[in-house]
Amino acid sequence: MTVKAQDERLRPITLWQRLLLRPELGSVAGLVVVFAFFAMVAGDSGFLSWAGTRNYLEVAAQLGILASAVALLMIAGEFDLSVGSMIGVAAIGLALLAHPSYGDLPLSLALLITLGFALGIGYLNGFLVLRTGLPSFIVTLAMMFILAGANIGFTKLITKLTIVSGLNDKIAQDPVARLFTGELLGLPAAVWWWLGVTAALSFVLLRTPFGNWIFGAGGDANAARNVGVPVRRVKITLFMLTAAAATLLATIQVMGLGSANVLQGQGKELEAIAAAVIGGCLLTGGYGSVVGAGIGALILAIVQQGIIYTNIDLDWFKVMVGGMILGAVALNNYLRRLSLQVRR
Amino acid sequence: MTPLIELRKVSKYFGPVVALKDIDMKVYAGEVHCLLGDNGAGKSTLIKALSGVYPPSEGQILMEGQPVVFRSPRDALDKGIATVYQDLAMLPLMSISRNFFLGREPKRRWGPFTLYDAAFAARVAREELRKIGIDIRDPDQPVGTLSGGERQSVAIARAVYFGAKVLILDEPTSALGVKEAAVVLKYIVQAKARGLGVIFITHNVHHAWAVGDTFTVLNRGRSYGTFKKAEVTREQLLQMMAGGEELEALSVELELIAKKDPSAAAQVEQRVAEDLHKPN
Numbered sequence: 001m002t003v004k005a006q007d008e009r010l011r012p013i014t015l016w017q018r019l020l021l022r023p024e025l026g027s028v029a030g031l032v033v034v035f036a037f038f039a040m041v042a043g044d045s046g047f048l049s050w051a052g053t054r055n056y057l058e059v060a061a062q063l064g065i066l067a068s069a070v071a072l073l074m075i076a077g078e079f080d081l082s083v084g085s086m087i088g089v090a091a092i093g094l095a096l097l098a099h100p101s102y103g104d105l106p107l108s109l110a111l112l113i114t115l116g117f118a119l120g121i122g123y124l125n126g127f128l129v130l131r132t133g134l135p136s137f138i139v140t141l142a143m144m145f146i147l148a149g150a151n152i153g154f155t156k157l158i159t160k161l162t163i164v165s166g167l168n169d170k171i172a173q174d175p176v177a178r179l180f181t182g183e184l185l186g187l188p189a190a191v192w193w194w195l196g197v198t199a200a201l202s203f204v205l206l207r208t209p210f211g212n213w214i215f216g217a218g219g220d221a222n223a224a225r226n227v228g229v230p231v232r233r234v235k236i237t238l239f240m241l242t243a244a245a246a247t248l249l250a251t252i253q254v255m256g257l258g259s260a261n262v263l264q265g266q267g268k269e270l271e272a273i274a275a276a277v278i279g280g281c282l283l284t285g286g287y288g289s290v291v292g293a294g295i296g297a298l299i300l301a302i303v304q305q306g307i308i309y310t311n312i313d314l315d316w317f318k319v320m321v322g323g324m325i326l327g328a329v330a331l332n333n334y335l336r337r338l339s340l341q342v343r344r
Numbered sequence: 345m346t347p348l349i350e351l352r353k354v355s356k357y358f359g360p361v362v363a364l365k366d367i368d369m370k371v372y373a374g375e376v377h378c379l380l381g382d383n384g385a386g387k388s389t390l391i392k393a394l395s396g397v398y399p400p401s402e403g404q405i406l407m408e409g410q411p412v413v414f415r416s417p418r419d420a421l422d423k424g425i426a427t428v429y430q431d432l433a434m435l436p437l438m439s440i441s442r443n444f445f446l447g448r449e450p451k452r453r454w455g456p457f458t459l460y461d462a463a464f465a466a467r468v469a470r471e472e473l474r475k476i477g478i479d480i481r482d483p484d485q486p487v488g489t490l491s492g493g494e495r496q497s498v499a500i501a502r503a504v505y506f507g508a509k510v511l512i513l514d515e516p517t518s519a520l521g522v523k524e525a526a527v528v529l530k531y532i533v534q535a536k537a538r539g540l541g542v543i544f545i546t547h548n549v550h551h552a553w554a555v556g557d558t559f560t561v562l563n564r565g566r567s568y569g570t571f572k573k574a575e576v577t578r579e580q581l582l583q584m585m586a587g588g589e590e591l592e593a594l595s596v597e598l599e600l601i602a603k604k605d606p607s608a609a610a611q612v613e614q615r616v617a618e619d620l621h622k623p624n
Contacts, residue, residue: 021439021484209449209460216446219435226397226429227447228418287437340436340488 020339023280024292026332027299030278030324034299038306047309050186057187060301061194062249064294066268067275068194068201069245071293073238074276075205077218077285078136080242082125082143083272087265089121089151090114090250095164095260102158107174115247121147122243126236144269152262165259180255190252194294197245202290214238218285274321275300278328287336299324346409348373348541349394349425349510354403356389363389364565367403371510371541376532377570378552379545380585381562387545390562391512394543395427396420418447426503427512434495436488440480441469443487444502472501476531493524500531504538511535512543517551529555547585553578561585 019025038047046052066083073080097103097110105113125143129136155162171177182189205211216224217231225231246265254260277283278299279292303320347370356364364386371377381387393400396414404411407423414420417427434443445465452461466483473480476497487495496516503511513532517525532555536542546552552559559576561568561584568584 021486207459207462209451209458212442212446212449212460215438215442216435219438223429223435224446226395226417226427228416228421229447282437286435336437340486 023289027279027292027295042309045309056301056305060298061190064194064297066272067293067297068198068290069242070272071276071281074281075218075288076214076238081140081269083242083246084265084269085144085147086246087250089147090247091254091260091264108176118243118247119240122240126239155262162262168258177255180252198294350406352404354400357401367567374539375557376536376542376555378556378559385562386565424509426508428499429514434487439484441465441483444469472505493520496528510541514545549582
């Protein structure tokens with residue numbers, strides 16, 4: 001009889017078991033299904049063309065920038081419902097500061113001031129959540145209304161309108177704007193920003209000590225605190241990050257359109273959460289993936305843009321999004337249970 | 345010999361509630377010090393004061409003869425006091441190696457970045473767990489795939505690895521089956537053999553008796569004192585935990601019931617009813 005070095009109860013780990021540990025597994029499956037569906041239904045009416053691809057990539061990029069930051073915050077166990085209103089505030093702020101008739105600051109300076117303000121709002125969100133101990137859902141819901149309302153109020157006070165336009169000349173002259181409006185290898189800047197932000201945040205989550213703290217803070221804040229994780233700092237930093245992501249998105253939109261609208265970004269907070277959830281983030285925190293959130297954003301964009309190429313009425317988009325969310329969450333939940341059972 | 349950790353007249357009040365009153369306790373290196381008491385006796389309050397969750401209202405904590413104040417759990421941890429909580433402080437969906445190093449991540453420089461050294465974490469977690477007899481296939485598997493006893497052991501292995509001098513174990517065996525509890529008791533003895541001072545909180549006298557060297561019994565926030573194993577019997581400990589005479593009365597009653605004598609059972613019922621009506 002030979003001596004076994006391994007416990008006989010241990011079965012070798014299969015590739016499938018390894019894959020089950022990836023939170024984004026469900027979203028990859030969803031992406032394949034959704035893409036295949038539109039390729040079949042709308043493949044010959046332009047969905048598969050380069051223009052069609054560019055279309056949904058750009059939509060995915062805008063949502064994905066937001067969703068990657070929102071995903072990190074969700075993994076840390078918090079929500080930010082004010083992130084949509086923050087887009088509007090940042091857009092108007094940037095436009096007013098740079099507008100020749102109002103602030104007339106250089107674009108880069110206007111951008112820095114806007115970013116600073118957004119970071120301040122993010123800090124305030126985090127501070128209020130951690131200080132009051134109220135659920136972030138409620139605190140940021142309040143912030144959502146406050147920001148949206150104040151945005152309309154101030155903008156009308158200053159401009160008598162709800163739109164700030166006429167920035168096109170300034171944008172055309174400023175080389176900084178090219179960072180947000182230019183193209184590289186046939187893809188718009190937004191897509192590159194998306195890829196960069198996703199890569200950077202995924203790197204932080206999976207490869208740095210701070211990433212481990214994010215998982216810890218969301219998994220069990222008390223337990224994490226007891227072993228020395230600075231939970232407060234982690235969460236406040238991530239609230240500031242979502243505000244910064246909203247500012248980046250607002251900048252890309254303002255630079256692209258040459259104008260800002262007070263209603264800009266409304267509803268984006270829920271789309272970002274949807275993308276993060278489809279990508280495998282757990283609503284209760286402690287689990288999820290930035291790359292998954294990116295895939296979630298891509299899925300939503302494909303549905304939104306793909307539907308244009310089909311004969312289906314656009315009004316049905318939201319129905320499909322709702323179905324996607326339900327299906328994705330059910331699938332993710334099932335896969336996660338499987339990953340916990342599989343080795344017992 | 346100076347005790348590793350010493351409590352002098354430690355009290356803790358929550359508003360009008362006296363959770364702890366004048367607790368004295370000494371824990372030496374290489375001993376298992378059992379903290380016994382019924383539910384509500386103040387065991388949890390005492391360990392929270394010891395592990396830096398909150399400061400005592402009165403009294404002093406000394407480490408190796410020097411007075412110390414723990415500002416936070418992290419501070420206590422840095423000073424060598426590791427606490428394994430009842431709820432384990434483990435995140436089921438997080439991998440074993442990440443759990444093992446949560447809050448004390450191994451770092452690696454990569455250009456301008458400080459990285460989490462995943463390879464090191466995986467290797468050390470696997471090695472440390474093998475030392476205590478748990479062979480994990482994959483340090484990346486979620487902690488949720490481990491059994492309760494294994495999780496408890498991971499938490500202990502983790503505390504030992506990070507150089508704890510004092511290991512506080514809060515009811516580590518209470519949720520476990522007989523075999524799993526035995527495994528955990530074995531690690532307690534191992535930790536003691538490595539020269540740690542172990543504070544073992546339990547309300548299971550049998551578990552305490554199996555591994556303990558000294559016993560401190562708490563009842564309603566006060567200490568009955570500390571006893572060496574040679575100075576007491578298991579029965580005396582049980583009696584003190586339950587608050588002395590109450591238990592004696594109970595055991596008489598139990599005997600009567602055991603005889604299955606209907607008239608005796610009726611007597612017991614009557615007495616219990618009378619006790620309930622008596623002003624306390």
